[in-house]
Amino acid sequence: MKNKPSLAVNIGGLKMNNPVMTASGTFGFGKEYAPYLDLNRLGAIVVKGTTLKPKAGNKVPRIAETPAGMLNAVGLENPGVDYFLAHEMPFLKQHDVPVVVNIAGNSAADYAELAARLDREEGIAALEVNISCPNVKQGGIAFGTQCSMAQDVIGAVRKVTQLPLIAKLSPNVTSIVEIAKSVEEAGADAVSLINTLLGMSIDAKTRKPRLANIVGGLSGPAVKPVALRMVWQVAGAIDIPIIGMGGIMTAEDAVEFLIAGASAVAVGTANFVNPHATMDIVNGIEQYLEEEGMKDIHELIGSLQI
Amino acid sequence: MSQQMQARILFNEQVGPDVFRMVVEAPEIAKEVKSGQFFHVRCGAEYDPLLRRPISIHQYRSKTGELFFLYQVKGKGTALLSQMRPGEYVDLMGPLGNGFSLKKGNGLYVLVGGGIGIAPLLSVAQDIKKQGFEIVTLLGAQSRSHVYVEDDFRLYSDQIFIWTVDGSSGLKGLVTHMLPEVIRTCNINQILTCGPHGMLKEVAQQAMAANIPCQVSLEEKMGCGVGACLSCACSIKVPEDSAFTYKKVCVDGPVFEAEEVIWDEE
Known part of the structure; x- marks a missing residue:
């Protein structure tokens, strides 16, 4: 029998059996999707964005469908880090899958305090630092649109933890390449991109916005070309690995991100449409490698033919 | 447990100006469902519309393995759904949500439905009748042409009153006009209701004022349907030290006790 191709990747110290992760905020804390797939077969689970204190989130409607996409303005609703550790982490620990905690805060000090708290906990494989949430007034995106602020946050977190640090970048910037370079310099081990694109939807009949927050983050197949372009540009500018995301629905989409230079991918909105999308994508990538005669996924990563 | 499946469509017929009834074959699932639960339905194979549509269980028949959905064509998704033909397969996720739970007592049950909100109440009516209790049904609609599946409700209701605007x-008038009289004259175990928000609020307030247990089935725009995306938040009374301000309509609901919902929030 032929040997299966190797799908294993190492994202700045985060070792995964395959490159398929879940995008933060689209997969809850894992348990929500447990009836539909074997969580152990994921490359990693990235849990819902977590803050020091519980966060109520925005008013409804928080979601609006758009052509081949959706807008969300959930506003980082989460039960806080203490609740997460007490009530959500035990379930995740029963599984043999790396857990990545996405963290958000209102100040660099907040991020650092949260990172220090999580650094002490068993079973956390990496931290994804969310400097790109478009749906909260303070923090989030404010840190991700200016290089100096992004550096402050990543630098502060870097000081308090040895865990692999992934900086999640916003596409709502003049140059994502500059932001990527500055977080690399500040000590990030990897970057993930893209977070959602800031957008808006209006009901012409009522002349009202379709989201209570008026604006929200666009995701889904509609954003894929933008995400691919950004991954490709950033891949040419930094040395740390990239987790590519934005509208990945199928294995072919994921393969495109790997070709553009991503070392791993995250699946987000697709989970809502097809609850076992991640599994289909893992299987599909493996099949693609076999068909192309590749023994290792690294033969595919960054293999764009120009 | 909830699962994703391809269910064969047996019927998909129009029963009102913009309302359809779909019957699918799902033998394993039909045994497990509870009235008030819903399925998250993929209405097409393309990316537009992208998301699934939550559609409540209208009726289930464990013996024949049939599930009934009553749905209103409101947009692209439900329009596509209405074009599906018997013999085709529809992609379902479910059953999802908590469902109604009947409060025991020696009185009767009152069902109050408005618009397409009548859909899940037929299933509850069946459950109640199976247990041998009396049912008073109040159904509200815009006009005569929007009164559908009335005969199905008559089968299970001891008294039924139709109201049109x-x-x-x-x-x-509005269906809620009649509720004070029903509350005054009947020994009621519980009121079960589904429909437009304004109607639910009115029913809930009347029930609470009369100290009658009341369950409401809420609706909110949904993403995942499984509690992951936090799109379908609803305001619920919680203790001050709770880590949560909102509950999720998809997994904590869609059925809530009238008194736990915060009705006055904009």
């Missing part, structure tokens, strides 16, 4: 069928 324009008076073209049954009594004229």
Whole structure:
């Protein structure tokens, strides 16, 4: 029998059996999707964005469908880090899958305090630092649109933890390449991109916005070309690995991100449409490698033919 | 447990100006469902519309393995759904949500439905009748043409009253006009209701004022349907030290006790 191709990747110290992760905020804390797939077969689970204190989130409607996409303005609703550790982490620990905690805060000090708290906990494989949430007034995106602020946050977190640090970048910037370079310099081990694109939807009949927050983050197949372009540009500018995301629905989409230079991918909105999308994508990538005669996924990563 | 499946469509027929009834074959699932639960339905194979549509269980028949959905065509998704033909397969996720839970007592049950909100109440009516209790059903609609599946409700209801806003069928006005009289004259175990938000609020307030247990089935725009995306938040009374301000309509609901919902929030 032929040997299966190797799908294993190492994202700045985060070792995964395959490159398929879940995008933060689209997969809850894992348990929500447990009836539909074997969580152990994921490359990693990235849990819902977590803050020091519980966060109520925005008013409804928080979601609006758009052509081949959706807008969300959930506003980082989460039960806080203490609740997460007490009530959500035990379930995740029963599984043999790396857990990545996405963290958000209102100040660099907040991020650092949260990172220090999580650094002490068993079973956390990496931290994804969310400097790109478009749906909260303070923090989030404010840190991700200016290089100096992004550096402050990543630098502060870097000081308090040895865990692999992934900086999640916003596409709502003049140059994502500059932001990527500055977080690399500040000590990030990897970057993930893209977070959602800031957008808006209006009901012409009522002349009202379709989201209570008026604006929200666009995701889904509609954003894929933008995400691919950004991954490709950033891949040419930094040395740390990239987790590519934005509208990945199928294995072919994921393969495109790997070709553009991503070392791993995250699946987000697709989970809502097809609850076992991640599994289909893992299987599909493996099949693609076999068909192309590749023994290792690294033969595919960054293999764009120009 | 909830699962994703391809269910064969047996019927998909129009029963009102913009309302359809779909019957699918799902033998394993039909045994497990509870009235008030819903399925998250993929209406097409393309990316537009992208998301699934939550559609409540209208009726289930464990013996024949049939699930009934009553749905209103409101947009692209439900329009595509209405074009599906018997013999085709529809992609379902479910059953999802908590469902109604009947409060025991020696009285009767009152069902109050408005618009397409009547859909899950037929299933509850069946459950109640199976247990041998009396049912008073109040159904509200815009006009005569929007009164559908009335005969199905008559099968299970001991008394049924139809209200239309324009008076073209049954009594004229809002269905909630009649509730004070029903509350005054009947020994009620529980009121179960589903429909537009304003109607639910009115029913809930009347029930609470009379100290009658009342369950409401809420609706909110949904993403995942499984509690992951936090799109379908609803305001619920919680203790001050709770880590949560909102509950999720998809997994904590869609059925809530009237008194746990915060009705006055904009």
